[in-house]
Amino acid sequence: MRKVLVANRGEIAVRIIRTLREMGLKSVAVYSEVDKDSLHVSFADEAVCIGRDDASSTYLNIPNIISAALITRSDAIHPGYGFLSENYKFAQICRSHNIIFIGPSSDNIRDMGDKVKAKDIANSLGVPLIPSTGVVKDLKQIYEFVNTYGFPVIIKAAGGGGGRGMRVIENYSEIESKLTQASLEAKSFFSNPDVYVEKLIVNPKHIEVQIIGDNRSVYHLFERDCTVQRRHQKIIEEATSLLPNESRMLIIQDALKIAEKIGYTSAGTIEFLYDSQTGKHYFIEMNTRIQVEHPATEMVTNTDIVRLQVLSAMGEDISGFIPNSFDGYSIELRIYAEDSYRFTPSIGTITRTYFPSFTNVRVDTAVYSGYTITQFYDNMICKLIVKGKDREEAIKRARIYLDQVIIEGVNTNIQLLKDILLDENYVNYLYHTRSVDELIQSKIDLSFLSNSNV
Numbered sequence: 001m002r003k004v005l006v007a008n009r010g011e012i013a014v015r016i017i018r019t020l021r022e023m024g025l026k027s028v029a030v031y032s033e034v035d036k037d038s039l040h041v042s043f044a045d046e047a048v049c050i051g052r053d054d055a056s057s058t059y060l061n062i063p064n065i066i067s068a069a070l071i072t073r074s075d076a077i078h079p080g081y082g083f084l085s086e087n088y089k090f091a092q093i094c095r096s097h098n099i100i101f102i103g104p105s106s107d108n109i110r111d112m113g114d115k116v117k118a119k120d121i122a123n124s125l126g127v128p129l130i131p132s133t134g135v136v137k138d139l140k141q142i143y144e145f146v147n148t149y150g151f152p153v154i155i156k157a158a159g160g161g162g163g164r165g166m167r168v169i170e171n172y173s174e175i176e177s178k179l180t181q182a183s184l185e186a187k188s189f190f191s192n193p194d195v196y197v198e199k200l201i202v203n204p205k206h207i208e209v210q211i212i213g214d215n216r217s218v219y220h221l222f223e224r225d226c227t228v229q230r231r232h233q234k235i236i237e238e239a240t241s242l243l244p245n246e247s248r249m250l251i252i253q254d255a256l257k258i259a260e261k262i263g264y265t266s267a268g269t270i271e272f273l274y275d276s277q278t279g280k281h282y283f284i285e286m287n288t289r290i291q292v293e294h295p296a297t298e299m300v301t302n303t304d305i306v307r308l309q310v311l312s313a314m315g316e317d318i319s320g321f322i323p324n325s326f327d328g329y330s331i332e333l334r335i336y337a338e339d340s341y342r343f344t345p346s347i348g349t350i351t352r353t354y355f356p357s358f359t360n361v362r363v364d365t366a367v368y369s370g371y372t373i374t375q376f377y378d379n380m381i382c383k384l385i386v387k388g389k390d391r392e393e394a395i396k397r398a399r400i401y402l403d404q405v406i407i408e409g410v411n412t413n414i415q416l417l418k419d420i421l422l423d424e425n426y427v428n429y430l431y432h433t434r435s436v437d438e439l440i441q442s443k444i445d446l447s448f449l450s451n452s453n454v
Contacts, residue, residue, distance in 0.1 A: 001076050001100060001314050002026060005069045006040065008080030009059060011366045011382065012292075013040035016078050019306040028072045030065055032058040034374055039366045046072050053376050059083045062090055069099050076100035076313060078306075082378070085289040086113050102313040104213075104266045104288050111262065112286040115158050116196055122283040125261055127254045130273065130282040132198040142175050142197050152200040155182040159192035161285060163232030168200060201282065203432035204273040206234075207241060208287075209255035210297045211268045212305065212322070214312040218259040219322045220252050221297050221305070226271075228420060230436045231343065235413070236420065237293035237332045239300045242391060242429045243274060251281050258286065267294070267309050276432075292334070295364060295385045299330035328360075330387040331394045333417050335407070336380050337373045340416035341440055345379040348372070351409035358401055360387040373410055381407060391429070395421055419443070 003026040006013045013029060017040060020027045029044035034053045041047045048068040051058035058064070060083055069077055077094050079085040079102070088109035094101040103109070112118045116134055123129055133145050135158055146153055146169075155178060157165025165186030167178035179195070187193035206229065210221040225243075228236035241248065255270035267290045272281045294305045301323045311318050337346040349372045355363045365382030373379055386401060388394035399421050402414055416436075420426050423439060 001310070003028060003045075003072065003074045004076045004078055004102070004310070005030065005065070005072065005074040006044070006078050006080065007059065007065050007084055008078075008082070009035055009038060009040060009366075009377065011364045011380070012080040012082075012290075014043060014366045015364055016080060016306055017043050019304055019310070020078075022304075023307060023310060025310070028068065028074050030059070030068050032376070034376055038371075039368070048072060053374075055083065055377065059377075062087075062093060066093060066097060066099070069094075070097065074099065076102055076310075078102040078309070079289065081289050081292055086287070088113065100313050102266065102309050104264055104268060108262055108264055108268075109288045112268075112288050113159060115156065115285050116194075118286055119283065121261060122254075122258055125254075125257045127257060127283045128281060130198050130201060130284070133196050135194045135196055136179065139176060139179065142169075142179065143172075145197050146172070146175075149199045152202070153197050154200045155179060155195050155197055157182065157186035157190055157192070158194035158196055160186060160190035161287070163229075164189040165195060166232055169197075201273050201275055203277075203434065204275055205241075205243070205431075206271065206433055207243065207251055207274050207281065208269040208271040208291075209252050210291075210294070210305070211255060211259045211264060211270055212308050212312070212318065213259060213263075213265045213268075214318045215265055215315060216317055217319065218256060218264055219319070220256055221301050221303060221322070222326050223248060223252060224269075224293060224296055226293065227431050227433055228426070228436055229433050230340075230416075230440070232433075234293065235334050235336075235436065236417070237296050238391070238394075239296040239330045239332075240326060244279070247274065247279055247281065254281070254283065258283070266312050267291075267305050273433075292383070293332050295362060295383060296330045296332040299360075299362065299385055299387045300326040300328050302327065328387050328389050329391045329394045330385060331391075331398050332383055332385045333398060333402075334380055334413075335382050335384060335405075335417070336413045337410040338379055338413050339411050340413040341444055345375070346373065346411035347375055347379075348410045350381075350407060352406060353408075354404075354406035355382070356401070356404045358386075358397070360397065361385070361401055381410075381412065395427065416440070 005028040027044040029047040050064040084090040088106040091106040225238040225241035362385040386397045
């Protein structure tokens with residue numbers, strides 16, 4: 001492998017290119033006309049324009065990306081996260097053109113991307129599952145399920161994630177409308193309208209295990225706590241977690257069971273819900289790609305997960321790079337261009353940025369003064385990753401850093417992140433997956449009352 005095309009944009013493309021350069025490999029950037037002035041285009045050794053603007057005609061355009069790889073004589077393609085990273089057909093097409101796909105096998109992507117099939121695999125291994133239906137065929141199936149397990153339940157897309165195609169059902173009157181909503185959203189985002197219904201675990205923690213494999217064995221890089229979510233989308237992740245050690249190890253062991261069963265190679269995460277009241281955990285899904293939150297794990301394990309992906313794809317033995325322990329505690333915060341309390345993106349040009357230099361702080365970003373946040377792509381500005389000797393120190397460092405970050409020209413979620421870091425429940429590790437939504441609602445309610453009293 002001498003040259004790698006990065007089939008992505010933004011901070012993850014910049015981050016991959018950096019590792020490729022450290023490994024002595026050439027990089028090729030692909031870009032839309034909108035992204036012609038982006039940093040990943042400037043930093044790569046070569047760059048190819050693959051379309052005008054929207055994702056479907058550019059970063060999701062398989063023929064254009066394959067053509068770019070062939071024209072530049074790239075040996076491999078790294079898909080990053082999002083876009084085509086979990087498209088098993090793309091992985092197949094790469095390999096049919098003798099291009100190395102830096103990721104798992106297309107079979108792994110297909111099987112684990114289907115949440116119903118993934119659960120069947122977990123179930124065959126005795127890994128605990130939350131009670132659920134198969135793919136919903138009619139309303140009767142849902143009524144029978146809730147009659148058995150009760151409310152609340154949650155509808156989920158069978159072929160996707162990220163909070164899309166999900167609806168919580170609290171009573172019988174919501175079933176029909178929310179089934180329709182979830183199915184339409186699933187079809188829109190994943191080209192697959194299939195959904196299933198699952199018993200909702202009230203106030204759980206969301207725990208994921210970082211997996212990395214080569215063609216010899218599968219390893220873990222410990223776990224992350226991804227409980228801090230807004231509308232099912234993660235905004236703060238922690239490595240590792242404060243779960244009881246026995247629970248942590250059981251979760252990691254179950255993750256390895258699944259990865260070993262399917263012969264997994266490359267980076268991936270196996271995700272669980274943890275019920276703090278009972279101490280039980282339940283498998284929910286696997287993401288067959290590198291995660292947005294992978295730097296949190298890198299900070300405490302002193303690893304480069306992209307490097308491990310590349311080495312695995314080259315057929316190398318990665319066992320010598322796998323640590324036996326972790327050091328400290330890290331927290332990753334996603335900074336978005338948005339109005340957090342209205343849940344709307346903020347489109348516009350960033351007029352000024354300042355990210356101070358701190359010890360044990362990493363900032364992954366592709367923005368700069370003059371960079372424009374458009375309606376075409378994700379509105380994430382950067383990922384802020386801090387490390388402390390323990391969780392308390394990491395929280396303190398994150399608070400101080402956020403107070404000194406400057407981003408002007410667009411609205412950001414920095415105030416929301418500050419509110420979370422100051423929240424007593426978060427500080428005391430009492431958060432659950434709906435805590436942020438509850439915090440936002442309380443702030444909205446207080447604002448309404450304040451305005452009403454003026």
